[in-house]
Amino acid sequence: MTTTPTRRLPESLDAGVALVGPALRETVIRYLCPEMGRVAQYHHGWTDADGRPTNAWGGKLLRPALALLSARAAGGAPASGVPAAVAIELVHNFSLLHDDIMDGDTARRGRATAWTLFGVPPAILAGDALLTAAVSVLLDSDSAGARSAASSLLTATQRMITGQAVDVDFERRTDVTLAECVAMAGNKTGALLACACSLGADLVGADPELVRRLAAFGEHVGLAFQLIDDLLGIWGDPDRTGKQVGADLRVRKKSLPVVAALNAPGSAELSTLYFRAEPLTDQEVRRVADLIELAGGRDWARDEAARQITAAEESLAAAGIPDAIRGEFLDIAAFITDRRF
Amino acid sequence: MTTTPTRRLPESLDAGVALVGPALRETVIRYLCPEMGRVAQYHHGWTDADGRPTNAWGGKLLRPALALLSARAAGGAPASGVPAAVAIELVHNFSLLHDDIMDGDTARRGRATAWTLFGVPPAILAGDALLTAAVSVLLDSDSAGARSAASSLLTATQRMITGQAVDVDFERRTDVTLAECVAMAGNKTGALLACACSLGADLVGADPELVRRLAAFGEHVGLAFQLIDDLLGIWGDPDRTGKQVGADLRVRKKSLPVVAALNAPGSAELSTLYFRAEPLTDQEVRRVADLIELAGGRDWARDEAARQITAAEESLAAAGIPDAIRGEFLDIAAFITDRRF
Numbered sequence: 001m002t003t004t005p006t007r008r009l010p011e012s013l014d015a016g017v018a019l020v021g022p023a024l025r026e027t028v029i030r031y032l033c034p035e036m037g038r039v040a041q042y043h044h045g046w047t048d049a050d051g052r053p054t055n056a057w058g059g060k061l062l063r064p065a066l067a068l069l070s071a072r073a074a075g076g077a078p079a080s081g082v083p084a085a086v087a088i089e090l091v092h093n094f095s096l097l098h099d100d101i102m103d104g105d106t107a108r109r110g111r112a113t114a115w116t117l118f119g120v121p122p123a124i125l126a127g128d129a130l131l132t133a134a135v136s137v138l139l140d141s142d143s144a145g146a147r148s149a150a151s152s153l154l155t156a157t158q159r160m161i162t163g164q165a166v167d168v169d170f171e172r173r174t175d176v177t178l179a180e181c182v183a184m185a186g187n188k189t190g191a192l193l194a195c196a197c198s199l200g201a202d203l204v205g206a207d208p209e210l211v212r213r214l215a216a217f218g219e220h221v222g223l224a225f226q227l228i229d230d231l232l233g234i235w236g237d238p239d240r241t242g243k244q245v246g247a248d249l250r251v252r253k254k255s256l257p258v259v260a261a262l263n264a265p266g267s268a269e270l271s272t273l274y275f276r277a278e279p280l281t282d283q284e285v286r287r288v289a290d291l292i293e294l295a296g297g298r299d300w301a302r303d304e305a306a307r308q309i310t311a312a313e314e315s316l317a318a319a320g321i322p323d324a325i326r327g328e329f330l331d332i333a334a335f336i337t338d339r340r341f
Numbered sequence: 342m343t344t345t346p347t348r349r350l351p352e353s354l355d356a357g358v359a360l361v362g363p364a365l366r367e368t369v370i371r372y373l374c375p376e377m378g379r380v381a382q383y384h385h386g387w388t389d390a391d392g393r394p395t396n397a398w399g400g401k402l403l404r405p406a407l408a409l410l411s412a413r414a415a416g417g418a419p420a421s422g423v424p425a426a427v428a429i430e431l432v433h434n435f436s437l438l439h440d441d442i443m444d445g446d447t448a449r450r451g452r453a454t455a456w457t458l459f460g461v462p463p464a465i466l467a468g469d470a471l472l473t474a475a476v477s478v479l480l481d482s483d484s485a486g487a488r489s490a491a492s493s494l495l496t497a498t499q500r501m502i503t504g505q506a507v508d509v510d511f512e513r514r515t516d517v518t519l520a521e522c523v524a525m526a527g528n529k530t531g532a533l534l535a536c537a538c539s540l541g542a543d544l545v546g547a548d549p550e551l552v553r554r555l556a557a558f559g560e561h562v563g564l565a566f567q568l569i570d571d572l573l574g575i576w577g578d579p580d581r582t583g584k585q586v587g588a589d590l591r592v593r594k595k596s597l598p599v600v601a602a603l604n605a606p607g608s609a610e611l612s613t614l615y616f617r618a619e620p621l622t623d624q625e626v627r628r629v630a631d632l633i634e635l636a637g638g639r640d641w642a643r644d645e646a647a648r649q650i651t652a653a654e655e656s657l658a659a660a661g662i663p664d665a666i667r668g669e670f671l672d673i674a675a676f677i678t679d680r681r682f
Contacts, residue, residue: 031499032499032503033502033503033506033507035503035506035507035509035510036502036503036506094469098465098466098469101461101465102461102462102465102466119509120442120443121443121505121509122506122509124439124442124443124465125439125443125502125505125506125509126506127469128435128439128468128469128472128498128502129499129502129503129506131469131472131473132472132495132498132499132502133499135476135491135495136492136495136496136499139488139491139492139495140492146488147480147487147488147491150476150480150488150491151477151480151481154473154476154477154480155477157469157473158372158373158470158473158474158477161374161377161466161469161470161473162373162374162376162377162470164462164466165374165376165377165463165466165467165470166374166376168376168460168462168463168466169376
């Protein structure tokens with residue numbers, strides 16, 4: 001989730017960084033051996049490739065902030081959700097380490113990716129070590145819901161892996177349905193955000209119904225984010241997204257607006273262009289974007305994002321949590337999804 | 342652990358295969374999505390690359406047999422250790438999937454490795470999915486020690502990752518001490534075997550002292566296995582090991598007998614040859630083997646293996662378990678370590 005900060009960061013994020021940042025680092029040092037710790041600390045932005053301290057930006061810690069909020073939503077003390085916040089961020093970073101290898105990406109957050117500096121084997125192992133540490137952090141906490149939270153985190157991780165696997169499999173297919181694509185996005189993006197929004201509550205032993213409603217909120221926010229991110233991948237302003245115009249179209253990504261359009265009536269020209277082996281010219285990229293819009297893919301994705309945001313708000317309202325905490329959840333959700341498209 | 346069956350398989354292994362085989366397959370199908378299940382089922386030897394059933398050999402299930410025994414050692418019913426047996430085998434296979442990628446190995450158990458058939462991304466993800474499923478299987482069981490067993494499995498996994506990471510790091514170093522090398526082997530090989538020998542007991546809620554003694558037994562057996570495996574990598578009969586003569590020396594592996602010799606007095610010639618950039622000729626490989634033997638590396642490793650086997654027997658005797666179950670543990674340990682060297 002690489003939102004460009006188009007607005008001031010919600011204050012909840014500051015609290016998250018202050019509480020979770022040190023705990024996250026202590027966890028990495030405690031559970032990982034020095035060799036793996038070196039890779040993980042570089043990846044998190046705390047050190048350079050030689051292990052010297054840096055001030056590199058390690059991300060906004062959106063998921064940890066949500067996990068802390070969810071513990072407070074269940075009546076927990078401000079710090080009670082810290083193990084959940086640490087665990088969710090470790091799983092997120094495990095997936096980034098492995099994704100960068102799988103995608104062959106050489107840069108992340110303006111720095112060289114870990115595998116390009118340390119090699120593929122240490123980067124694979126460091127990812128494995130972070131996933132392992134994430135579950136240990138929950139089980140080693142003395143919270144009432146430790147076992148339940150660990151199970152939830154594992155289920156979310158398995159869903160995230162499913163989403164990734166299906167996304168990889170989409171690359172060779174030309175018959176992806178919209179339902180398959182929505183399910184993939186739910187697994188790839190929704191699952192971990194649903195877990196982030198509920199894991200702290202789970203950990204402090206909240207009523208399962210509250211946990212379920214907070215998870216539903218996160219799941220809808222995650223889907224809304226993915227729809228908006230997909231729209232930006234086609235029509236986003238390169239100055240704001242940091243990506244080339246139509247970047248996703250050039251690599252023939254089967255994103256949500258594309259799949260919606262391909263499954264709409266009259267998509268023959270789009271289908272022919274999109275599944276052609278040869279690269280698309282700039283003019284053809286513009287034509288593909290127009291064809292997606294003509295087939296209704298852009299409108300569908302915008303409307304669906306709005307529906308998901310409404311559904312998220314309804315799930316949160318039904319959770320019956322204090323207004324102040326609900327407000328903080330909504331602030332972060334607005335930050336995640338509020339980008340022009 | 343790829344022991345060549347030089348003697349009849351202990352009967353405990355048959356029971357293990359019969360009980361654990363179906364449960365293992367059900368777990369893979371239940372927890373993994375179809376895309377990942379396809380990779381994992383191929384890797385386990387149940388299907389070919391197209392998903393058709395095969396009779397490929399999926400391994401002897403040594404670790405699951407030990408896990409089942411450990412549950413019985415703690416007074417559990419024969420099937421009470423099944424979740425532990427499944428979990429330990431899933432972690433073992435997670436590590437094999439990732440190891441094959443990291444080592445660039447193209448064959449395992451006489452078949453193409455998963456990454457060569459399905460690609461690196463699906464093989465990385467399938468390993469991640471197996472690790473995730475392994476912990477879920479324990480937490481989703483209704484056994485008294487589920488949380489403790491899950492913690493133990495994660496600790497063993499983190500140690501195994503540490504061993505791998507340190508082993509990778511050894512490749513660039515010329516100053517590895519014997520203590521470092523023994524610690525690496527303990528992490529890489531001992532940790533998972535220690536966990537296999539105690540996880541079933543842990544799962545059924547055994548006295549922590551029994552769990553600790555069974556783990557110590559497995560740790561010693563694991564170290565003995567590694568010492569013997571390292572001896573075979575230098576002086577093993579290629580017809581029995583399936584490897585080239587002196588295979589480990591050609592790749593300059595920092596195995597236990599080598600590191601023992603390099604740290605002994607008068608190892609200057611060995612050091613010069615071993616750390617030379619150019620490949621070793623057949624004659625030089627023989628010379629290196631002789632130099633290791635002259636420096637005492639072979640004797641040390643043989644003696645240390647014997648000491649580890651004695652220590653294993655003592656740990657098991659101190660566990661105070663029924664003679665019949667102790668006998669089965671010793672049968673499997675003998676099978677793992679009883680190879681000519």
